[in-house]
Amino acid sequence: MERYIETFKDKHILITGGVGFIGSTIAIRLAGIAASITLVDSLIEDYGGNLFNIEPVKDKVNVNIADVRDEASMNALVKGKDYIFNMAGTLSHIDSMTNPYQDLEINCRSQLTILEACRKHNRSVKIVYAGTRGEYGKTCKVPVDETHPLLPTDVNGINKIAGELYHLVYNNVYEGISCTSLRLTNTFGPRHQMRHSKQGYLNWFIRLAMEDKPITIYDQGTPKRDFSYIDDTVESIIIACASEDTNGRFYNIGSGRGVSILESAQAVINAVGSGRIEHVTYPPDKKVIEVGDYIADASKFSNQFGWSPKVTFEEGLAKTVEYYRQYRENYW
Numbered sequence: 001m002e003r004y005i006e007t008f009k010d011k012h013i014l015i016t017g018g019v020g021f022i023g024s025t026i027a028i029r030l031a032g033i034a035a036s037i038t039l040v041d042s043l044i045e046d047y048g049g050n051l052f053n054i055e056p057v058k059d060k061v062n063v064n065i066a067d068v069r070d071e072a073s074m075n076a077l078v079k080g081k082d083y084i085f086n087m088a089g090t091l092s093h094i095d096s097m098t099n100p101y102q103d104l105e106i107n108c109r110s111q112l113t114i115l116e117a118c119r120k121h122n123r124s125v126k127i128v129y130a131g132t133r134g135e136y137g138k139t140c141k142v143p144v145d146e147t148h149p150l151l152p153t154d155v156n157g158i159n160k161i162a163g164e165l166y167h168l169v170y171n172n173v174y175e176g177i178s179c180t181s182l183r184l185t186n187t188f189g190p191r192h193q194m195r196h197s198k199q200g201y202l203n204w205f206i207r208l209a210m211e212d213k214p215i216t217i218y219d220q221g222t223p224k225r226d227f228s229y230i231d232d233t234v235e236s237i238i239i240a241c242a243s244e245d246t247n248g249r250f251y252n253i254g255s256g257r258g259v260s261i262l263e264s265a266q267a268v269i270n271a272v273g274s275g276r277i278e279h280v281t282y283p284p285d286k287k288v289i290e291v292g293d294y295i296a297d298a299s300k301f302s303n304q305f306g307w308s309p310k311v312t313f314e315e316g317l318a319k320t321v322e323y324y325r326q327y328r329e330n331y332w
């Protein structure tokens with residue numbers, strides 16, 4: 001891993017969504033090397049941006065409060081950057097159905113604004129884009145590899161596909177601009193927002209358990225999910241950004257292990273030591289966009305780069321609960 005980290009020494013780095021969950025963890029991981037790191041985040045309420053996330057490295061990074069949809073801001077921010085970790089976006093499936101235009105703005109227009117800024121002002125940049133398992137939608141088989149058809153069940157999945165394809169097109173058409181996409185799955189861990197369940201239910205389960213409140217499970221909670229601990233996810237992102245061999249390609253990232261929603265709730269209760277499970281009928285608006293079991297086949301990336309997840313689901317839960325016990329007031 002250290003040889004990949006060394007790639008960024010003395011380089012200029014931009015992280016969009018930089019004080020959010022994944023962006024801030026990338027910043028913390030890279031802040032120990034001699035690099036100029038700029039974080040851009042809109043700090044829109046409920047999207048996950050939290051200045052406390054970068055508390056350990058606040059004196060080692062530059063923070064720019066701006067919306068990545070703003071052309072003037074992005075035109076200035078991309079100049080002179082060697083690498084862009086493009087983590088900006090939203091993943092709320094329900095919100096994308098109730099307010100599809102907003103999802104379009106955040107997950108499509110924002111990506112074009114970043115890429116157009118690079119086309120006009122920086123044609124020697126490497127960009128890694130945060131894709132999502134939601135691009136696959138309803139699964140036909142598990143584990144899911146990159147040949148699985150894209151069958152999104154919601155507007156968010158469609159817009160995330162578009163965001164990925166924008167990056168690959170700019171990689172293929174504009175010489176000097178290099179892009180890759182990682183299709184991430186259910187990343188969890190410290191620094192995830194804890195105000196709502198719209199960006200992933202596991203963090204919400206943890207909050208409910210810590211407050212000794214019931215964890216609601218729809219029907220029997222049998223659908224399986226693949227959980228990736230934040231440190232493992234960030235290592236894959238850093239490798240993908242540092243390597244030229246990823247240019248123009250997309251990869252799955254995940255643990256390869258399926259955990260049912262019911263099992264994950266019970267694991268949270270065990271880790272926290274409080275909470276309880278209540279079963280309710282699946283709400284129609286959520287059931288219609290349920291994707292079924294999702295387990296990632298990340299062998300394409302693993303075989304090419306030797307990456308593999310190091311933190312088990314149970315270990316990750318323990319680390320996450322410990323973090324929120326210590327810093328709860330900064331997230332609740």
